[in-house]
Amino acid sequence: MNHSRFPILHSRPVFAWPCRVYWEDTDAGGVVYHARYLHFLERARSEWFRASGIGQQRLREQEGIVFVVHRMELAFDAPARLDDLLSATVAIEDLRSASFTVRQQLLREPEPKALVEAKVRIACLDAQKLRPRPIPNHLLQEITPA
Structure with missing residues (x-):
């Protein structure tokens, strides 16, 4: 059963990237500062691209394209701690x-508990020119789940 605030539209593979909460991520009470969650989500998207064989620096230099966040919805369900x-x-x-939309979650391990959910366009x-352009076909094949 899917208890997500942002329901999954299709059954798709999920990429997961481990991360640890450090002092620099927290406020004085040892709770993750809300803006730091964006760092965790961004790193996971960057590593997902890398795992898909997409080097973002190469895309910019050789193909003249960049991927940027256009829209983001966040739901903070529980805090992460030091x-x-x-x-x-x-x-x-x-x-x-x-463009494409990804659904992301930050889960506390080892017993996965959803702390933050995001829907990112x-x-x-x-x-x-920093103007929209079609995603090249070879990249669509890389990011399209099997």
């Missing part, structure tokens, strides 16, 4: 010609 081991997940939810832009 020294927590987290798992940041990424799953494709929707794919369009010039990623746009493909021309790196010079």
Whole structure:
């Protein structure tokens, strides 16, 4: 049963990236500061790209494209605390010609408990003009789940 605030539209593979909560992530009470959750989510998306064979620096330099966050919805369900081991997940939810949406969660391990859920729209832009452009077909094949 899916208890997600942002329901999964399709059964898709989920990428997970482990991360640890450090002092720099917390406030004086040892609770993760709300903006730091964005760092965990961003790193998971970057590692998901890398695991998919997509080097973002290479895309900018050789293909003239960049992927940027266009829209993000967040739900904070429970706090992460100092020294927590987290798992940041990424799953494709929707794919369009010039953008795609991923659903992400930050889970506290080892018994996964959802702390934060996000729905993130990623746009493909021309790196010079910073205007939307179609995602190249070879990249669509890389990010499209089997």
